[in-house]
Amino acid sequence: MGRRPVRRRRGPLRRALPRHGGTPLFVLLAATAILALLAVDWLLHHLLVLLALLAVAGTVTMLRLRARALAAQRQEAARIAELNHLGPFLTMTPKDFEHALALLCRRDGCTDVRVVGGAGDLAADVLATTPTGQRILIQAKRYGPKTQVNSPDVQKVNGTYRDVHGCDLALVVTTGTFTRAAAEFCTRVGIRTVDRHTLAHWAEGRTAPPWV
Numbered sequence: 001m002g003r004r005p006v007r008r009r010r011g012p013l014r015r016a017l018p019r020h021g022g023t024p025l026f027v028l029l030a031a032t033a034i035l036a037l038l039a040v041d042w043l044l045h046h047l048l049v050l051l052a053l054l055a056v057a058g059t060v061t062m063l064r065l066r067a068r069a070l071a072a073q074r075q076e077a078a079r080i081a082e083l084n085h086l087g088p089f090l091t092m093t094p095k096d097f098e099h100a101l102a103l104l105c106r107r108d109g110c111t112d113v114r115v116v117g118g119a120g121d122l123a124a125d126v127l128a129t130t131p132t133g134q135r136i137l138i139q140a141k142r143y144g145p146k147t148q149v150n151s152p153d154v155q156k157v158n159g160t161y162r163d164v165h166g167c168d169l170a171l172v173v174t175t176g177t178f179t180r181a182a183a184e185f186c187t188r189v190g191i192r193t194v195d196r197h198t199l200a201h202w203a204e205g206r207t208a209p210p211w212v
Contacts, residue, residue, distance in 0.1 A: 080107050086200035089142075089175050097142035098125045101173055104202065105138075108209040122164050123156040130211050134168040137161040143176030145196065151181040158189050171210055173199060 043050070080103050082088055092100060098117045105113045109131040117125035117140065126138035139157045141149050154172055161170035172178075172186065173194040186193045194202065194210050201207040 076103065076106070079103055083203050085204055086175075086196060089199065089203070090145075092142060094140065094142040097175070098140045101138055101140055102126050102128070104209075105136075110136075122160045124160065124165050127165065127167070130169075130209075134211065135166060136169045136171060136211050137165050137167040139170070139172045141172065141174035141176065143174050145176060147176040148179045149174050149176065149182050149193075150179050151185055154178075154182045154186050154191055154193075157191060158185075161191075169211055173210075175199065 079100075083100055083103060089097060089100060095117070098115050102113045102115050105126065105128045110128040111131075113126065113128040115126055123139050124137050125140040128136050128138070130136055137157070137160075139153070141153070143149070149172060157170050157172055161167045169190075169192065171192045171194055175196050177195045178186070178193055183193055185191075192210050198207070198210065202210060
């Protein structure tokens with residue numbers, strides 16, 4: 001009989017080390033831990049510097065915001081100063097007229113003043129809250145001196161200022177005048193009318209605001 005082939009004994013099995021992209025995983029973990037420790041050490045040694053930088057950045061941001069607010073206040077004060085007589089109102093666009101009336105409201109102590117005029121405004125151009133807490137609606141009519149606000153215009157205001165806009169008072173302000181029928185209707189339902197002459201006195205500060 002032929003001899004059986006001698007079996008060679010195999011050496012002990014070696015466990016394969018987990019690798020990540022050719023690098024043993026424990027090496028990556030150790031490197032990550034070392035980097036984390038170095039980062040923490042750096043932060044601890046430079047904490048005061050970081051806090052100082054954050055404080056400087058916060059101060060700079062606050063100063064910039066304050067400067068913008070002051071600039072906006074100065075700009076608004078300059079625009080209000082230009083509205084001390086009727087002349088500027090007569091050359092405004094209807095939208096500029098709405099914003100000018102909003103400025104007069106702010107000048108005289110109103111808060112939460114908003115220009116809301118536009119398509120579908122339901123007879124509201126400016127909404128504001130008076131110093132006594134009354135909510136007012138202003139309908140602005142930037143008309144020529146010979147153009148009159150008629151009765152249907154003021155009837156629209158009467159139909160929306162309370163139930164739709166939740167206001168206590170309504171003003172109709174125009175650079176023109178009111179027809180007799182419109183004026184009588186406003187008197188009957190309690191809507192305040194401000195024609196070109198009353199607007200001039202309001203702008204000049206010669207009379208109390210029209211909501212008083």
